[in-house]
Amino acid sequence: MSDHEYTPKSKAGKWFNDRLPLLTLANHLTDYPTPKNLNYWWTFGGILTFCLITQIVTGLVLAMHYIAHADMAFESVEHIMRDVNYGWLIRYIHANGASMFFLAVYIHIFRSLFYGSYKSPREIIWIIGIIIYLLMMAAAFMGYVLPWGQMSFWGATVITNLFSAIPFVGEGVVTWLWGGYSVDNPTLTRFFTLHYLIPFLILGLVVLHIWALHVPGNNNPVGIDVKKPSKDTVPFHPYIVIKDGFALLMFMIVFAFFVFYAPNILGHADNYIEANPLVTPAHIVPEWYLLPFYAILRSVPDKLLGVVAMLSAILILAVLPWLDTSKIRSAVFRPLYKQFYWILVADVLILGYVGAMPAEGLYLLIARVATAYYFLHFLVILPVLGLKERTIPLPLSITEPVLGGSPNMAMAKKKESKIE
């Protein structure tokens, strides 16, 4: 937390603050010194907080009207859409809110990858972030099951069946997860319970995520340590608050466009057909935000290894701070890494695309190559690159980012060794 002492001005404030230092906390949050060169990619933390709160609030209202029962879930969603006042609005915000949440989280993660925000001393922030991301995927998947449409039912069947790949106990685990011998009412009720629980776990982790962030302070586009507070920083309020607010409003315009003018475009038509265990849809596809991992899963011919590959693809991110051997954070000063970064972005987009296509022929081949490259990037390219790459000299501070001469370079090196 911040180093300076804070004493409330009023007597009552002081009395309260001595017993519970909420005012100190509020003061810390307003004064929090933030690098003044943060660009708009840094506004997504605030946007994500907005997304989480939106999902929780709309979710609460939906839960008041939704019925978690295999025979009534689909109907209760239609009841929300038709008979609940503004039910259609709340449901469409919640459904599209999930997509917006993931859009924002992917930008947030890829920002971190570009500017090296996961590197020392921010590893814990990063790992908490990965846990949040995992929980988001679990929450989104279970939320998609709740309307009990065809994609809900068959998506749940496919994903839960992955656990059957576990040697020896797999089948038992799946039965245990289902609460029966197929996806049915017990599965639905437990998914609803967990779908309700997870957002609050995420909320708690978000608090830790921000707390951990406030220890070293924000990384920044230049990626060097900033003295705080100094001429390189601005207080969080009003500078960052207004900037985050501006970016959030732009984000909300896009959000509103989806909610009001294309509310079903990100969903699958089959989910408006009530779940039917006897009819399998022609293509079972997850929501768009899970497609890259779905592609990885399907690109491995063996079921168990496919599951392992899919999980590793996510978990590999957790050890990223140790896989990336470069001490330089920002890709701005890493000309080679910058190129590999964009190749990785393209690779993930390609995986997402083939994940939506049938796993056959050319698509399968592309998926395999892209999967291989994904792991190659993290396991080979990053460790080697950090040792071999010739980086561009770092500036001494973010206020004087233009550097040329060699004396400065030496100083930059010195600065760099201090970071270690």
Place this chain on the structure above:
Amino acid sequence: MKNILKLFSVIILFSVSSVNVISAEKVEFLKTDWTFKGLFGKFDRASLQRGYQVYTEVCAACHSMKYLSYRNLSEKGGPEFSVAQAKAIAASFEVTDGPNADGEMFQRPGKLSDKFVMPYENVKAAEAANGGAYPPDMSVLVKARGGGVDYIYSLLQGYEEAPSGMILDDGVHYNKYMYGNKIKMSAPLSDGIIEYSDGTKASVEQMSKDVTTFLMWAAEPSLEARHQMGFKAIVYLIILTVLVYFSMKRIWSRVKSEV
């Protein structure tokens, strides 16, 4: 400003590509000018009323619409029959109610609060009467099919002679737009099969358009309210964004940095 543009282009790229991936199914559907599309899209009231007539006189023989109530027919943003008309429509159906004080189920005329009466008791009965194929409930049918309204509109006009070489089983028909081209429903519409009460000529094309409009409303009864609110919300957001942008510029002018 450059960064803002970059950011916006990423988000728009995402939106466009997601739309492309989803509409990747490659069948050219018949096109018509739907009045309910676009920023200010509204239903054509007369078309909705005619569409209801097509539904109730043709489709309802086999297809249920179990999530709609008769009261919906007089609600704002729908066909907007008068309350008296909607009551009369409801009363023309026999509804099973009960049990009464003697424990007996009984028949009574429908009321506004009743759900649309279903043509069959249950799914099994529907299948039995239709050669094993269940005529899907039509409440959200438009949203449950990939091509949406264009698909339904095309399907209704897509009945043709099967190409030579294609063998069709008994009770199976050829349809250009059906997935796999085989459909159990026989061509439901033919010119003049019904007589529109407003005197419009009941061509297959006209009926297809009307009934599809009606189905769109049935699946999305709040579409008009959504479009109206959406426009206001987005205009409001844009104005607020501009104001916040200038406040931000003002606040950041105090420090030597760019936003």
